[in-house]
Amino acid sequence: MQIYRLNRQGEVPKRLDSVDRLPDEGFIWLDFTRSDAREWPQWAERLTGEKIHDAHISDSFNGDHPSYFDGTEDYDMLIFRGLTPEDCESATNLIVTKSAAFFLFDRLLVSVHAAENVSFQRVKEKFCETKLRFPSTPLGLVHAILDIMVDRYLMIVDELEDRLEKLQDALLDPKDPFDDWQELLNYRKQAHQFELLCEHNLQTIGTWRRRMRIELTENQRVRLDDLVEHLTRVEVHGDALQKDVEVAVQLHFAAMSHRTNEVMRTLTAVSIIFFPMTLITGIYGMNFENMPELKWRYGYFVVLALLASLGIGLVIWLKRRKVF
Numbered sequence: 001m002q003i004y005r006l007n008r009q010g011e012v013p014k015r016l017d018s019v020d021r022l023p024d025e026g027f028i029w030l031d032f033t034r035s036d037a038r039e040w041p042q043w044a045e046r047l048t049g050e051k052i053h054d055a056h057i058s059d060s061f062n063g064d065h066p067s068y069f070d071g072t073e074d075y076d077m078l079i080f081r082g083l084t085p086e087d088c089e090s091a092t093n094l095i096v097t098k099s100a101a102f103f104l105f106d107r108l109l110v111s112v113h114a115a116e117n118v119s120f121q122r123v124k125e126k127f128c129e130t131k132l133r134f135p136s137t138p139l140g141l142v143h144a145i146l147d148i149m150v151d152r153y154l155m156i157v158d159e160l161e162d163r164l165e166k167l168q169d170a171l172l173d174p175k176d177p178f179d180d181w182q183e184l185l186n187y188r189k190q191a192h193q194f195e196l197l198c199e200h201n202l203q204t205i206g207t208w209r210r211r212m213r214i215e216l217t218e219n220q221r222v223r224l225d226d227l228v229e230h231l232t233r234v235e236v237h238g239d240a241l242q243k244d245v246e247v248a249v250q251l252h253f254a255a256m257s258h259r260t261n262e263v264m265r266t267l268t269a270v271s272i273i274f275f276p277m278t279l280i281t282g283i284y285g286m287n288f289e290n291m292p293e294l295k296w297r298y299g300y301f302v303v304l305a306l307l308a309s310l311g312i313g314l315v316i317w318l319k320r321r322k323v324f
Contacts, residue, residue, distance in 0.1 A: 001036055001043075004029040004127070006134055006141065013127045013134055022047055027107040027138050031124075033115040034061060040110055048105050050074040060101035060112040067099070067204040071211050076104040078142065078208055081197060082149040083156065084116050095156065095193045100149075102142050104212075109138035111145070119148040139214070143223050150201075150230050156194060157237045163187060164244055171252040188245050195238030202231050269323045273314045277307045 003016040007026035019028055028047065032040045037060070041052045056077050059065050068079040081097045100113035100120075113120055123145050127134070135141040167184055170176070205228055209216070216224070284293070284303065293299040 001040075002031045002124075004031070004124075006136065011134070019047065022107040026136065027109060029138075029141060030108070030110045031120060032110070032112045034063060034112060035115055037061065037112045040112060044103065044105070044108065044110050047108055048074070050105070052103070056103070060103075063098045063114055065099045065101075067200045069204050069208040069211065071213060073213070074105065076102075076208070076212050078102040078104070078204070080146055080149065080201060080204065082113075082117055082119055083152050084114065095190050095197065097197060100145075102145075104138045104142065107138075109141055119145055119152065122148050137220075139212075139220055140223070143220075143227060146205075146227055147230070150227065150234060153194075153198070153234045157234065157241075160187070160191060160194070160241050164241060164248070167245075168248045168251075171248050172255055184245065184249070188242065191238055191241040191245065195235055195242065198231055198235035198238055202228065202235065205231065265323060269318050272318065273311055276310050276314070280307060280310075 003019050004013045005016055005019070005023060005026060005028055006013045007023075013029075016028075019030075022028055030040065030043055040060070041057050044050070044052055052075075053072065056070065059068070059077070059079060065079050067081050068077075070077045079099050079101050081099050084096045084098050098114040098117060100111060100117055103110040103112075111120065123141075126144075135144055164187065167187060171184075205224070209224055280303065284291070293303075296302075
């Protein structure tokens with residue numbers, strides 16, 4: 001557990017060893033990882049005097065809990081799913097998420113998250129940058145953390161786009177037939193999973209805005225609008241990635257159809273050239289006694305000349321028709 005005090009005057013947040021009561025100005029941030037979070041309800045109840053619902057406590061310990069909001073008269077609970085740091089290292093699955101739970105009181109913020117959630121660490125690193133304007137309310141700090149979480153979604157967008165580009169090159173490579181359809185299907189599933197993740201988070205943020213205990217200030221409303229817009233842009237990226245996969249598959253089969261048509265056109269041209277020649281040889285290959293040309297001295301050479309003339313003439317005609 002880590003304890004921070006953030007003042008309304010915008011002073012640099014202070015790291016505390018312990019806390020006995022809530023400050024008159026500013027607020028206290030109790031940050032727990034799930035490995036050391038068993039006592040967080042006792043901390044919150046001792047500082048605020050409010051009872052934490054048992055269902056909310058259970059939800060905070062569930063790292064796979066979907067994005068969700070629930071409010072009481074004393075506090076708001078927000079659960080938001082973020083990416084784990086293993087996301088871009090996985091060769092098969094980029095979308096690896098864990099939930100983070102936030103409990104917002106008037107002058108207290110309690111957060112419970114996975115130890116590998118780097119978004120919280122990045123916020124704390126910014127505490128050392130004295131030129132920053134630090135949050136003066138629990139809502140402001142939650143917004144700052146969520147903003148970093150959503151920023152990390154863009155890493156997935158970039159990685160998915162790189163993988164899609166490689167798949168598109170493989171799909172349209174005429175020299176190497178594409179056969180890794182399982183990878184393409186997995187990519188399609190991840191793009192859809194990414195879109196659903198953004199959609200669920202957007203719904204949760206929308207519910208939070210409508211049902212939160214406090215009345216939003218104009219500045220807070222602008223910040224939440226910016227967060228929603230950020231999530232919406234990322235969701236649009238996820239939808240566009242799925243459509244790009246569908247377009248790539250359509251281009252692949254269009255290219256396959258085009259190559260097949262080219263082969264069929266070549267075979268048709270060859271058939272046109274050799275069909276009349278085959279007809280003539282077939283006629284003179286019949287075993288009838290009354291065929292005057294068979295006893296003609298120059299018949300063989302005439303037929304050869306006729307076959308050559310037909311072949312050359314048909315080649316020239318097909319060339320002019322741009323058959324090949």
